[in-house]
Amino acid sequence: MRKRGKLLQVLSCKFGLYYDCREVSLNQAFSRRPPTTTQNLSLIDDIMISSFDPACTWWLIALWLLLMLALAAWTYRRLHAHVQTSYRLLMLGLEVALILLGLILLAQPLRTVKRPEPGSFRIAVLADQSLSMNTQDGNQTESRRQILTRLLNREVTPLQRLSAQGRLDVHGFADDCQPVIYDGNTPLLEPLPGRTPLGPTLRQFLNQDVAAPLGAVLMMSDGRSNAGEPTMEVAKLYRTSGIPVSCVGIGQAGAARDLKVQAAADAILAQRDDDFTVSAVVSSAYTTPQTVTVSLQEHGVILSTQEITVPPGQSANVTFTHKTPVAGHHTYAFRIDPPADDSRPDNDLDFISVNVQEPPAFHILYLGGGLDWEWRFLNIYAQSNDQINIAAIIKTGPESFFLAGIPEEPGQPLKAFPSDTAFYDNYDAVILDSRATAMFNDEAVASLRAFVENKGGGILLRGPVDALPAPLRDILPVQDVQPLRATRETRPIVSRDFIFARDLAGTLRSAQGIFLPAGTLVRPAIGLKRAARPALTLPGLPEGQGVLLAGMGFGAGRCAYLGLESTWRWRLSATSGQLAHETFWNLILVWLSETSKPRVKMHGSGAKAGLGEEMRLDLDVLGDDFRPAPDARITALIQTPDGQTREIALAPADEVIGRYEAAYYPTVAGEHRVDYDIRLPASRLTRTTSFVARPIGVEAENTAFNEELLRDLARVTGGRYYTPEEFLAQGHSLPLSPLLPMREETRPLASSWLLVVLFCSSALIFWWLRRRIGLK
Template identity: 25%
Template sequence: MLKLGWQSLVPGWWLILMLAGVSALIFYAYRPVHFSGRLRRWLPVLHALAVVLLVLLLVQPELALGLRRRTKNRLHILVDTSLSMGIKDRRGVSRLDRAREFLKARHYFRSMRPVFHTAGQELTEVSREALAGLKPEAGASRIAAAVRDLAERVGRDGAAILVLTDGADPTPPDWEGLKKNLRTPVYAVGIGESEFKDLSLAELVVNSPVYQGQTVHIGAYVRQSGYPPGLARIRLKQADRVLQESTLRDSGLFSYAEFQVPAAAAGVFEYQVEVARQPNEALTDNNTGLAVVQVVAPRIKILYLDGGLRWEYKFLKRYLESDAQLEPYFLVRVGGSLFQQTGGGKLSLPADFLSRRDFLKGFNLVILGDLDFTAFTGRQLAALRDFVLEDGGGLALLGGDNFLRGLAGTPLEALLPVALAGGESRVLTEAFSPAAAAVSQPVTFLEGLGRLPRLERRNPFRVPARGGLVLLTRDGDPGQPVAAVNLAPQGRCLVVGTDDTWRWYFSGASERQRYEEFWGRLIRYLCGPEEYLGIGRRLPDLLLDRREYGLGEPVAVRLAWRPGGPEGSPEVFWQDQSGRRERLVFKSEAASFTPPAEGLYLVGATAAGRSVFKWVTVSRSGSEWSEPGRNDAWLERLAETGGGRYLRLESAGGFGPELARGEPVTYNVSLARPARRFLLPAVFLMLNLCWFLRRRQGVI
């Protein structure tokens, strides 16, 4: 590109006018003059040249010529050498060999200075000769981290970074952070086939921790490629013994199967899930997975207050005392705010105990029977509210002649899953069967509950559009709730609009079983395993990035707490299969450890005699096989973040012109100030020569 400019402060239009004026003046001066021979042609030219030089001295022109010069820039080539690059295509050629073929066939690399690097778990620079001996042996892909490290290492020293990979990077990248570190464009070449025959056990979902006597649910999500959805067989094993076998069913993006196992004993138990190998399956290392379940034997502390020795109280008291996992305490109102203990464990009641949060925090669940709340003080009701919202406790309010009476306008009203209208204490005597409501979220209390035996008394109430979830309805009518629970961030408040469930207890063996099942489910729903263990308050919620790690990879552990936590200082540790433990040291709620060998590892926390566990598995491949197909979406994002382009291997020849571009070079020619000492004498000589020649011709 050619550019012309000048360094004079005089406007350009004035210079053009001046040059045109001087030229016209010279033409006018010589028009009537007659010279002989050559002098007629050269004298005006000589005069005009002197004037042009004089103008150039005034404007100081600068001429810039920009050219693109072809140079041999550095091209940093990053080759993935993780295990997934050893997968072979239909021709029997591995992905790493395909990458080598690509580098050998591209002629435009000759016009550059390629620098080769390998990326698996670490970034390593290698020579061109070493490419032939590379093997796909790295335990896990860390492509995004390798690109970031390479960008920091080379800075702007290079035309681009070219990445050859299948995109099997299990670590969620920090795309924004990566974008800030990149100073050279990143181009990606996708190696491998996006679709090939494979079944991969993508995720195992377990309801852990779970109470002893409940059911363990293990959900297996399988990613299928090249096979019809579902159809494959899947097995649940423990200690190499097959417990159950099922067939995968299609659930959209994944195929799915669920296993249910009774939690018969307390402890930590390991299960294996195995998908049957399919004909011509390309990879079988990703067909198995481990699941760990923590089974808790609780002692749920319950404070039960009622307004009298009614039938509902008597039979519920009998059941609570018979359940070995419950530790109940019973109080019956004898007048005003006076209560008398009527059974259960011995209890030392402080003065005005219902207003004492420190007293209420000693229980997991508070049951309020047929009580008239007009006798409660605002301080007592506020303490009950805070017991749920601040301390994560469970609260149940039972039906009867005084159902929810006196709660309107109190601190407890906002916690209720009921829109108080004033008629909740009214009792309807009509036969009905409580039925499980249709809910949009998982509720353990309702799983397999079905329709319950008939009742004859209920309290009508209405659930607000927001803040409440109906659990049971009258004969399946969603407009007539029988039981509802609030949707508070922590803790649960439940209302049961009947005082008639005691009838089930003596109606027959099957009804008695449903009675015990109903109240057992309800209590364990109000105080679930996580609430009982105090996860988020006494014990931290243990957050792990993933469950599968490669050998040598650090396992990052973060702690999460609910508002108001932690209560105390729990010990957090990791434990191997031999039972050896090592304590983790945290800084800003984060820590990490590197497992020394392959196997199953527990990450746990313990405090006040209670523990919680998460698990990880460590193997040579880590999570390398979780999604072994070419990840086009991930590679497109990588190239987009790096300001480059992504092409699949079969169409990657188009990178040549972009990678082999030259450097821009500008040549400048200017009339600088030092040149005046040479041009001024030249102008002076030219003008004097013109004057001399004109005088000789007799022209002034």
């Protein structure tokens, strides 16, 4: 039986057939482990001789064979004296060949062809879309991602032939794994955020429960695995399951030749119109000194440049001085012009965020029942103070209003005090003349109360309190007031804490401080509410009486009552009176305004994030009633530094009402602008902010090509390792799992065209030789 099997192998190989061709690595040859019982199939058909269907009985075939061999031997001996030895040997060989071919025709061997059932299995193609694939290796004209895009083009021959054998599942992976989207024949391989877990990605496909079994895996990667379980541990599972993993290594090995720049700090604070300095560190991995130009840029515009020399294997510092008249978050870029053989162009750019500050400004709204001197001098005071902005709505007639700092729509004059809560969005505090409240409707009263109670705004009431609506009396810190006139000049007592605690110089308590001229009309409080505290009182009266200024907290905001009508007189009294007037109003308005909450609070403004790392897009939103909004619909439109846009929907947070959140993973370094569209049931808000993505993080720390890991993965699982060029030439013959369903076809060997060609060729050559030596 052994001899017969050996003969069949020789016959099948002789006639151009493939008999269970296998590859044995040196590691397997010298391994002490016993050989495995299963072997991987190739996409080339597995062909062998299985049986015979002889044309006659075997004893007749054996008799014919002996007769033919005897005739060949007799012919060789008969021509011994007449024909040269070379001719006789050649003719003998041709006779034997014809006898063997005739034997095949008589024995009729049957060949069995085994091949995987087309479409009955899957071939998983895993494309590495992590940020390390953005690397452009030294002396290469394409980045790793561009090479990957070329390999996955549907017009590439290996993919076309693989898809004819099994169903191709092409997935891109980084932290997550998702199907690759094609635009025609070209794959859209955008960088995916997060780290690169090669092991968990392979395990995900091994554990998939789908109808079509997994026949092979083709991984295209640079071999950087920085998360999850070790890749080789999962490779052992693939070997046990009999599924080969072939790898295409994308990258270039070699010693690092790199210059990189890194900002010395993530962010700094600066003042508007003042000089500030930003610093960066340039590091070299070269073995020779490198001279490089470093530039400071904003929005692609070069602001300044410096040329420095970096010693081999060391670092050098560079510092720029700059200033700007524009307050807010600014993103500045440090860029270097590296040598041509720099291996990592991705770290030639870094960013720093500069928060340019200006003195805080408070927006105050004055609601008056008539034009008076108090308003006029308050307006003069605000115009001389850059931190205080006062707008006004003052009733001047039955159907007329005086407006200051508030735009009026043409042809639509204001006919009533505002009743919409949205009107108070941009204000921190309100000065309310109680005489104006008589013209407030219910909606106006409710909006003003919501401004204090929910938004955290401040309100200062002045004037008589008898006509105040009940909702506004609730927020009044005094029980009632009593109008009086000062009989002589009086200096009220200023509390050292509470509202005037910031008067560290004692301006209001000094001899040149505030005073009440004789005949001044005042309205001291008659009793305070439990939470109220006095800040300014008349001297010589029992505790709780004669209070001219009292305040308390109410809801999220603050409220105060001022029983003075003519603080403007201080400004006219003497040189020091102007200082006392400004100090008095500065301290009151700052105290009222500092609890005001923005309608939209953006937590990520000016934040810094590493490439591929999570960036939180979190907002706190107040609704139309200034309460946390549970029913807002928010989308964020992100504009990346490379000009692309991405829209993300924010979801309500579980733990905080009115907070909306989403996660974003930047894949491009630079300033990302975020435009928020906030839709509420009765209004719509828009906000804009920005954050900076820097080339830092796990994916940017080490982008060296890890060829060894990919080769080990292919070797252990029984797959093959390809370079990109080898895959384009040979990638159509991937090793397949031996456990795949096979289709067998049995055909007679005599029907092979190769057999016919060999028989006819041998017969013609044999006839030609006989004619050449003169035989018939």
